[in-house]
Structures are given as C-alpha cells and as structure tokens.
Amino acid sequence: MLEITWFILWGVLxxxxxxxxxxxxxxxxxxxxxxxxxxxxxxxxxxxGPFWDGNQVWLITxxxxxxxxxxxxxxxxxxxxxxxxxxxxxALILRGVSFEFRRKVDSERWRKVWDFCHVAxxxxxxxxxxxxxANIFQGIPLNAQGINEGGLLDLLNPYGLLGGVLFVLMxxxxxxxxxxxxxxxxxADRAAAMAEKLWLALMVVxxxxxxxxxxxxxxxxxxxxxxxxxxxxxLAVVGLVQARVFLGKRSMLMAWGASAVSIISVTLFxxxxxxxxxxxxxxxxxxxxxxxxxxxxxxxxxxxxxVVLVFVPLVIAYQAWLHITFGHKITDADLxxxxxx
Amino acid sequence: xxxxxxxxxxxxFTTFVHFIFVPLTLGLSLxxxxxxxxxxxxxDEVYKRMAKFWGKLFLINFALGVVTGIALEFQxxxxxxxxxxxxxDIFGSLLAIEATLAFFLESTFLAVxxxxxxxxxxxxxxxxxxxxxxxxxxxxFWILMANGxxxxxxxxxxxxxxxxxxxxxxxxxxxxxxxxxxxxxxxAYVLSGFFVLGISAWHxxxxxxxxxxxxxxxxxxxxTLVFALALVVQGHHHGSTVAKYQPAKLxxxxxxxxxxxxxxxxxxxxxxxxxxxxxxxxxPVPGGLSMLAYHSFDAEVKGLRDFPxxxxxxxxxxxxxFRTMVGLGFLFPALAAWVWIRxxxxxxxxxxxxxxxxxxxxxxxxIQLGWIVAxxxxxxxIVNGIMRTEDAVSAGISLGQVxxxxxLFGLIYGLLVAVDVYLLMYHGRKGxxxxxxxxxxxxxxxxxxxxxxEGASA
Numbered sequence: 001m002l003e004i005t006w007f008i009l010w011g012v013l014x015x016x017x018x019x020x021x022x023x024x025x026x027x028x029x030x031x032x033x034x035x036x037x038x039x040x041x042x043x044x045x046x047x048x049g050p051f052w053d054g055n056q057v058w059l060i061t062x063x064x065x066x067x068x069x070x071x072x073x074x075x076x077x078x079x080x081x082x083x084x085x086x087x088x089x090x091a092l093i094l095r096g097v098s099f100e101f102r103r104k105v106d107s108e109r110w111r112k113v114w115d116f117c118h119v120a121x122x123x124x125x126x127x128x129x130x131x132x133x134a135n136i137f138q139g140i141p142l143n144a145q146g147i148n149e150g151g152l153l154d155l156l157n158p159y160g161l162l163g164g165v166l167f168v169l170m171x172x173x174x175x176x177x178x179x180x181x182x183x184x185x186x187x188a189d190r191a192a193a194m195a196e197k198l199w200l201a202l203m204v205v206x207x208x209x210x211x212x213x214x215x216x217x218x219x220x221x222x223x224x225x226x227x228x229x230x231x232x233x234x235l236a237v238v239g240l241v242q243a244r245v246f247l248g249k250r251s252m253l254m255a256w257g258a259s260a261v262s263i264i265s266v267t268l269f270x271x272x273x274x275x276x277x278x279x280x281x282x283x284x285x286x287x288x289x290x291x292x293x294x295x296x297x298x299x300x301x302x303x304x305x306x307v308v309l310v311f312v313p314l315v316i317a318y319q320a321w322l323h324i325t326f327g328h329k330i331t332d333a334d335l336x337x338x339x340x341x
Numbered sequence: 342x343x344x345x346x347x348x349x350x351x352x353x354f355t356t357f358v359h360f361i362f363v364p365l366t367l368g369l370s371l372x373x374x375x376x377x378x379x380x381x382x383x384x385d386e387v388y389k390r391m392a393k394f395w396g397k398l399f400l401i402n403f404a405l406g407v408v409t410g411i412a413l414e415f416q417x418x419x420x421x422x423x424x425x426x427x428x429x430d431i432f433g434s435l436l437a438i439e440a441t442l443a444f445f446l447e448s449t450f451l452a453v454x455x456x457x458x459x460x461x462x463x464x465x466x467x468x469x470x471x472x473x474x475x476x477x478x479x480x481x482f483w484i485l486m487a488n489g490x491x492x493x494x495x496x497x498x499x500x501x502x503x504x505x506x507x508x509x510x511x512x513x514x515x516x517x518x519x520x521x522x523x524x525x526x527x528x529a530y531v532l533s534g535f536f537v538l539g540i541s542a543w544h545x546x547x548x549x550x551x552x553x554x555x556x557x558x559x560x561x562x563x564x565t566l567v568f569a570l571a572l573v574v575q576g577h578h579h580g581s582t583v584a585k586y587q588p589a590k591l592x593x594x595x596x597x598x599x600x601x602x603x604x605x606x607x608x609x610x611x612x613x614x615x616x617x618x619x620x621x622x623x624x625p626v627p628g629g630l631s632m633l634a635y636h637s638f639d640a641e642v643k644g645l646r647d648f649p650x651x652x653x654x655x656x657x658x659x660x661x662x663f664r665t666m667v668g669l670g671f672l673f674p675a676l677a678a679w680v681w682i683r684x685x686x687x688x689x690x691x692x693x694x695x696x697x698x699x700x701x702x703x704x705x706x707x708i709q710l711g712w713i714v715a716x717x718x719x720x721x722x723i724v725n726g727i728m729r730t731e732d733a734v735s736a737g738i739s740l741g742q743v744x745x746x747x748x749l750f751g752l753i754y755g756l757l758v759a760v761d762v763y764l765l766m767y768h769g770r771k772g773x774x775x776x777x778x779x780x781x782x783x784x785x786x787x788x789x790x791x792x793x794x795e796g797a798s799a
Contacts (some may be wrong), residue, residue: 048457053407054449057440063414064437071429071503078418078425079735086746090753093408097757100404104764115571119383139629146426147737294431297505307441315445322449326456338393339455 008145026175028122058158080148095121219273368533400584424733489518534565
C-alpha cells in the first residue's frame with residue numbers, strides 16, 4: 001500500500017513539475033516568435049522572473065523522490081538515459097543563468113548570447129523530456145542487470161520523437177497562455193494568436209500520439225482492465241477543450257488553468273498506464289523496473305511520506321501565494337524597476 | 342582512462358565548481374538579511390542600499406549555486422548508478438528531504454525578495470530574505486547529513502543487495518555529520534565575512550562611498566572574527582571525530598606511518614609514500630599528535646602501515662591539502678583580529694585596506710582543500726568501510742559518454758566561473774548606486790540603448 005502511495009506521488013510530482021516549469025520553458029521557446037523588440041523580450045523574461053526557479057525545484061524534488069523511494073529505478077533510468085539527461089542538464093544550466101546574467105552588463109552582444117542560451121535552454125528540455133517520457137512509456141531495452149542496451153539514437157524512434165513534439169507544443173501553448181496572463185497590448189495579442197495556432201497543432205498531435213500509444217505501448221492495458229480510469233484521459237481532453245474555449249473569450253488565466261489541468265492529466269495518463277512498472281523493459285517484462293523490485297524499505301517510505309505530506313502542501317500554499325502576489329500584468333513601471341530582468 | 346576515473350574527475354570537478362558558489366550564499370544571505378533588518382528598524386536608507394548592493398552580489402552567486410547543484414543530483418544516477426541503487430534508501434531520502442524542506446523555500450522566497458521591494462511591506466520583505474538565509478543553511482544541513490553518512494555510516498543495516506534504513510534518529514544525530522556541518526558552516530561564514538571586508542576595503546582605500554563601506558566593514562568585522570575563532574576551536578574537534586571514526590584518513594592527513602602511543606606532531610614533514618615513510622620529519626612536539634587527536638598524550642595513534650595497502654587513502658594529496666588548510670585556518674583569526682582592532686577607523690590603516698582584497702581568494706582555497714581532505718581522505722571508500730568507490734560507478738555507461746559530458750562540463754563551467762568572477766568584480770568595483778534615481782535607466786540612456794519602446798523599428 002505504502003509503495004502504491006509512493007508510485008502515485010511519484011507521478012504527481014512529475015505532473016506538477018510539467019504544469020509549472022512547462023509554462024516558463026514554453027515562453028522561452030516562443031521568445032523568437034513572440035518578441036519583436038527588446039521591450040518584448042524583457043516582458044517575457046519578467047513574466048517568468050519570479051517563478052521559474054521555484055518551478056524548477058519540482059524537477060529536483062521529482063528526481064530526488066525517485067532516488068529516495070525507488071532507488072533502483074533512479075539508477076537504471078538516469079544511467080540508462082545518460083547522454084539525453086546530460087543534454088537536459090546543460091540546457092537547464094545555461095537557461096538558469098541567462099535570467100541572472102542577461103542584464104548585468106549593458107551590451108547588445110552580451111544580451112544576444114544569453115538570449116540564445118535562454119531560447120535553446122528552454123526548447124531543449126521540453127523536447128528531451130518529451131522524448132524521454134515517450135520512451136519510458138514504450139519501454140527501453142533494459143537487460144537483466146537493469147542496464148540500458150540501447151544508445152542515444154535508439155531514443156529517437158518515431159514514438160519518442162512524437163512525444164518530444166507533444167511536449168514542445170504542450171509547453172509552448174502553456175507558455176503563450178501565461179504570457180497572455182502577464183502582459184497586455186500587442187504582445188498579449190500576439191501571444192493569444194499564437195496560442196490559437198498552437199492549440200490546433202497540439203490537438204492534431206494529441207490524437208496522433210494517442211493512436212500511436214495504442215500501437216507502440218501497452219499503456220492502454222490498465223485502462224481496458226479498469227475502464228473507470230479513462231476519466232483521467234477524459235480530463236486531459238476536457239482541459240484542452242476548455243483551454244480553447246477560455247482562449248476564445250480571452251480569459252487567459254482560466255485558459256492557463258485549463259491547460260495546466262490537461263498537462264497534469266496527460267502525465268498521469270502515462271503514469272497510470274505504466275503501473276506497476278516505473279520503467280518497463282522492452283526486452284523482457286521480467287527485466288522491468290517496477291514498484292516491487294525498486295521500492296525503498298518500509299521505514300524510508302514511511303518517513304518520506306511524513307515529510308512529503310507535511311511539506312508539499314506548504315510548498316503549494318506559498319507557491320500559490322507567489323503566483324497571486326506576482327500575477328499582475330507587467331507594465332512599464334515594472335520594467336523600470338531596477339531588479340527587473 | 343576508464344569510466345571510473347573519468348566519473349571521479351567529473352564528480353570532483355562539478356563539486357568543486359558548485360562549492361565555489363555555495364559558501365558565499367550561506368553567509369552573505371545572513372549579512373544581507375541583517376542589513377535589511379537594520380533598515381526596517383532604523384529607517385536609514387544606507388542600510389537599504391547595502392542590502393541591495395550586497396544582495397546583487399549574492400544573487401549572481403546564487404543562480405550559479407542552483408544550476409550547478411542540479412548537476413550533482415543528476416550525477417548520482419548517471420555516473421554512480423550502483424551507488425544509488427545500493428544506498429538510495431538512506432542517501433536518496435536525505436537529498437529528497439533537502440529539496441522538499443529547504444530548496445523550495447529558498448528558491449521561492451528569493452524570488453519574493455528580488456521582485457517584492459515595492460510590493461510587500463518592509464517587514465514582510467525582510468522576512469523573505471531571512472527565510473532564504475534559513476533555507477540555505479538548512480539545505481547545507483541535509484546535504485552534510487548525507488555526506489556525513491558517507492564518512493561515518495550510521496542507522497542502517499545491510500540487507501540483501503543494499504543498505505536499508507534502520508534508525509532515522511541515528512542518521513540525523515550522526516556525530517561526524519554534525520561536526521562536518523558546523524565546519525562547513527563556519528568556514529562559509531568566514532569566507533562571506535572576508536568577501537564583504539575585502540570589497541569594502543577596496544572602496545575605502547579609494548575613498549569611494551566611505552560611509553556605506555565603512556558600515557559594511559563594521560557589520561562584517563565582528564561576524565568574521567567570531568566565526569574565524571569558532572572555526573579554529575571547532576576544527577580541532579572535527580579533527581578528533583576524524584581520528585575516532587576514520588583513523589586511516591587521520592593517518593593520511595598527518596602522514597603518520599607507524600602505530601604508536603605518545604605520537605609526536607612534527608611541524609615540518611615531507612612524506613615519501615612510495616617507501617611508506619617520511620623523507621623529512623623535523624621539529625617534533627612530543628605526544629602532540631596523540632593529544633590533538635585523542636586529548637591524551639598517551640593515546641595510541643594508528644599508523645598507515647597498519648592498514649592494508651588497498652584501504653589506504655592517497656597520502657600526499659590528503660596530507661598537503663590538510664596542512665595548507667590548517668595554515669590558512671590559523672591565518673584567518675589573526676587577520677580578523679587585525680580587522681577588529683581597526684574596525685572603528687579602517688581608513689587609518691592603508692596597509693590593512695590594501696591587503697584585504699587579496700585575502701578574498703584564501704578562504705575559497707581553504708574550503709576547496711577541506712573538501713579534498715574530506716573526500717580524497719575517505720578513499721578508497723565511497724561509503725566508509727561499506728562500499729568501495731570502484732564498485733559504485735555505473736555499469737552501463739561508456740567511456741565516450743562520460744568523456745563527452747566531462748568536456749562539456751569543462752567548457753560550460755569554465756565559462757560560468759569566468760563570468761561569475763567578472764560580474765562580481767565588475768559590480769563589486771562599481772559600488773552601490775547612489776540614493777535616488779535609477780542607475781540602470783541612466784546607464785542605458787548613456788549608451789544609447791533604451792528599455793522603453795522606440796517604435797516597431799527597434
């Protein structure tokens with residue numbers, strides 16, 4: 001029971017990470033398309049400014065919890081996807097410092113360098129996380145020792161790549177909606193128009209992804225055995241549709257919320273489909289990393305559960321307060337503010 | 342060249358770079374919080390400018406500390422998969438607790454602090470930087486509980502193919518880990534103190550913003566002295582815990598070869614590990630080593646020869662790092678005392694002001710050397726007495742993969758360190774912005790660049 005609780009928490013942590021960091025990664029990806037001048041770029045930086053760091057900690061926590069609750073999975077997953085994860089890491093490093101460094105020296109070239117790092121460092125994580133998770137969904141060639149026998153190029157199969165495209169579109173839509181929340185005037189209009197286009201593309205990819213999921217993975221088995229679970233998938237679709245409805249009314253905050261619901265549901269859809277494996281082996285189901293063969297001891301799970309049940313709601317509370325306190329639209333006065341990016 | 346060696350190089354390199362950035366954030370966050378507190382209490386704008394100026398230097402470092410920290414967590418899985426699987430039950434949970442308790446708090450409230458100057462009441466705003474300081478230090482606590490466990494494993498039982506947690510209380514009351522925590526904390530405070538003193542001295546010597554930097558100097562002076570003294574006392578106790586729990590490390594730190602009672606402390610030694618002896622040993626203090634390690638002149642100190650060769654740490658590196666670190670450790674209270682004597686009127690001692698900026702790199706060096714002693718001195722074990730480093734490295738990764746990541750780490754981290762030093766020197770020299778007016782806006786209009794829209798053609 002404890003293990004299953006942890007499996008659910010594991011999925012929820014990844015889902016919350018995607019729903020939060022998703023929007024700032026998405027905004028970074030869209031910067032070349034939505035920012036026409038320096039002021040636009042600064043609006044986009046500042047729309048993520050107070051949030052991106054707190055959002056990214058969810059990744060560290062999701063990783064840390066994988067380590068703590070399912071160490072064998074953590075070991076197999078992180079060493080198995082070595083090169084992909086290193087690329088993700090380098091991208092996140094360069095993006096993280098781009099916020100802090102960009103305005104510290106007054107030079108056009110200096111800013112251009114960090115803008116490039118910012119855009120590449122936002123796009124790559126979205127793509128790589130999508131590729132990684134799609135590959136997890138379909139299984140990687142883990143052998144009996146829990147070692148991935150495939151290479152980096154094996155990850156770039158059609159289903160994996162489609163997962164990458166799915167994540168990039170999902171995050172970009174999420175990011176353009178957040179930019180709509182945080183800005184006004186021409187850039188907000190461009191963000192909304194971009195969101196409409198992205199929504200259409202995303203719908204096509206979602207349908208394609210679900211169809212391919214039926215063929216490339218065994219995620220649907222759990223759903224067919226227990227049709228009630230289809231509610232999660234339904235929620236993902238409802239979230240997406242609602243996002244479009246709110247977008248049409250230019251109710252950006254609601255649209256962003258609906259998009260967050262859909263991202264969380266999409267992630268949970270995959271996680272539920274994986275159960276009871278965390279990392280299936282494509283060679284032989286017996287080699288898969290599962291709850292049973294990778295969970296920590298009962299004592300560790302119990303202590304960690306106590307920690308998480310007390311502190312994660314607290315984190316959610318103060319991060320919600322952060323989003324409310326700094327959820328206002330960015331004005332020229334905010335850009336004049338000396339701490340602004 | 343093999344995967345093990347490259348992985349060790351990579352971990353050492355990424356830890357070192359991470360630890361260029363982190364110590365400053367531990368102490369400077371407290372000093373900045375205190376400066377802002379003074380502003381809230383007195384309403385004196387100088388303190389607000391101080392919090393902003395030193396806060397800016399803090400932020401440059403903080404961002405780098407965060408991004409390089411993620412790299413460390415990743416590497417346990419990527420390069421040390423067998424270690425992760427073997428001890429994840431214990432070690433992983435400490436890392437996860439750190440993220441949940443401390444890291445969220447730190448990152449979230451730092452954002453509140455950066456962007457909240459005009460949006461929060463001064464008290465609430467000040468509370469946010471106190472939270473950041475608390476969280477930063479709390480974060481260090483959990484990380485050092487994790488590292489302390491690798492030095493002196495407690496509260497576990499070996500079961501099947503892994504170490505399992507048996508007592509969480511034993512894990513967090515690990516005496517070794519607590520000593521190490523205070524050692525790192527105090528040294529980080531000393532570093533932060535000399536950082537503020539050094540930059541302040543640089544400006545005072547040039548007569549720029551005298552009032553501002555004199556007050557900064559006066560805040561840092563007692564802070565530095567207290568922790569420099571505490572560090573010496575605590576460092577001695579830390580040495581005793583090393584003697585108790587890691588006798589092989591102690592022997593390597595002292596290049597002590599033969600087990601003996603009343604072991605002398607030589608003031609000058611040249612080790613000769615190849616022949617299992619010292620080439621030169623002069624100026625002995627009789628019974629000194631026994632006394633320092635076990636608080637008794639008659640205590641027996643185990644020598645390296647009594648450990649099987651495959652269980653001995655590298656002697657030369659551990660010894661030289663330890664000696665240099667201790668030498669620096671004695672220099673700091675002396676310098677801090679000089680600072681303390683001159684604190685009322687630092688301008689009256691041009692020599693002190695000239696020296697202090699050059700002192701800034703020294704605590705950085707001492708801290709890095711301390712890590713060498715802690716980590717190299719623990720070899721060949723990754724978890725002392727339980728698991729060897731060679732058994733910890735990932736089985737499924739290739740030389741090419743690790744080589745590729747190591748080269749990229751080298752390039753990217755090299756760039757980051759260069760930018761960090763450049764920015765700290767640039768903004769440290771520039772000094773605080775004058776009260777009133779927006780310096781960034783002014784600088785922009787001077788350079789012909791405007792933050793405001795200039796029409797679609799911009």
